[in-house]
Amino acid sequence: MTERAPTFYFPAPRTQKFCSQCGSPLTRMVPPDDNRQRDVCEHCGAIHYQNPRNVVGVLPVWEDKILLCRRAIEPRYNTWTLPAGFMELGETTAHGAVRETDEEAGVQIELGPLYTVIDVPHAEQVHFFYLAKVLDPGLNPGPETLEAGYFAAHEIPWEELSFRTVITTLEHYLHDKKNGVFPIHHYSVPHPLPKG
C-alpha cells in the first residue's frame, strides 16, 4: 500500500543523534545524580535512556512433535527457530508469546507455563519461552517464516537452529520430558566465541 519499497525502512539503531522531543542534537554525558553516560538533550533536558528488550516465544508441541519455523528474516535467515519475537508495549510476556506464534506459524495453541527465562547480555535481551499445546496442526505461516513444520526429537535440525536460547530451550525440554516434570529454567548464555 506504500509507494516506497519496504527495504527503505530500517529499525532505528541504538545510536541516537537527535532528541525525540525537540529535534536538537544530543550530548553524551552523565546526567546529574546518575552514574553512567546517557544521550542527553541540553536544549530541552530530555534524557534518552535505553534498556534491554524482551523476546517472547513458545515451544509448541503436537502429539510427540515440536513445531519449528524457518526464518524468512535476518538475523539468521533460513535457520530453524521456535516462534518468538520482541515483546510489544501493553502486552504480557504470555500475550506476546501467543501473538508471535500466530504471526509466525498461524497455528492455534493452548499456552502452558513459562518454561525458560534466559539472560542474553551481549544482545541486550532477555528471552522467555512458554510451553504450549498445539490444538490443531494446520499451519499458516506469516511473512517472517519461509516454512513451518513438526519435528520428532530425532528430526530436530540441531546444526541449522537459529539461536542458542532456542537450542538450550529444546535441550531442556527433551531432558525434562524423560521425567515428565517441566520446572522453570533460568540461566544466561555467554557471549559467543568468534568462529575460525
Add this chain to the structure above:
Amino acid sequence: MTERAPTFYFPAPRTQKFCSQCGSPLTRMVPPDDNRQRDVCEHCGAIHYQNPRNVVGVLPVWEDKILLCRRAIEPRYNTWTLPAGFMELGETTAHGAVRETDEEAGVQIELGPLYTVIDVPHAEQVHFFYLAKVLDPGLNPGPETLEAGYFAAHEIPWEELSFRTVITTLEHYLHDKKNGVFPIHHYSVPHPLPKG
C-alpha cells in the same frame, strides 16, 4: 558539578516527535510488513520501535529480617520498597539486581536464585526479584533512598509499600518460608482499580 539545576533534566517520555537518526519530524504509521502503528521517519526510513522495560531487584534477608528502602524519588516517594530499578544495557537481570541493591542500600549481598517474574502490562514493564543473603548488615543508602532498615515479618509496613510487585513478592516469601522451599513464581498484576 553542573551549572544547571538537576530538575532541568527529565526522562524522555514514550511520545516521540523527532527522528533520533536525522532529526526530521516523525509520522505515526504502520510500516510495510508490520501490523501496528509505529513512529516512522519518512525522510531517512528509521522505524522507532518501543518495547517494555525490565525492573530488576532483590529481596535481601539478614538473619530473620528483610531489608527495605524508603524511596527518595517519584513515583511513590516516601514509600517502602525492595531495592530495584531499571535493567541497563549490557547487564544480566542478576547483575542489575546486585547493582540496584548496592546503589539504593549500599549493602553487600550474596545473590540467591531468581524468585518472582511479574508481568506489569499497564506499566509496560516486567519485574524480576531475586532472593539474597545480606553478608554484613551495615547500610549506606544512595541518593534514591531516604533511609533503609531491616524488618521482621510482623514489622513490614504493608500500608506504606511502594508497588504491588513488592507486596506480592514479600507475600510469596513469607508463605514459602513456612515450607522452606522457594520456587520461581511467575504471574501478572492487573491494572489497579481507580481509588475512591
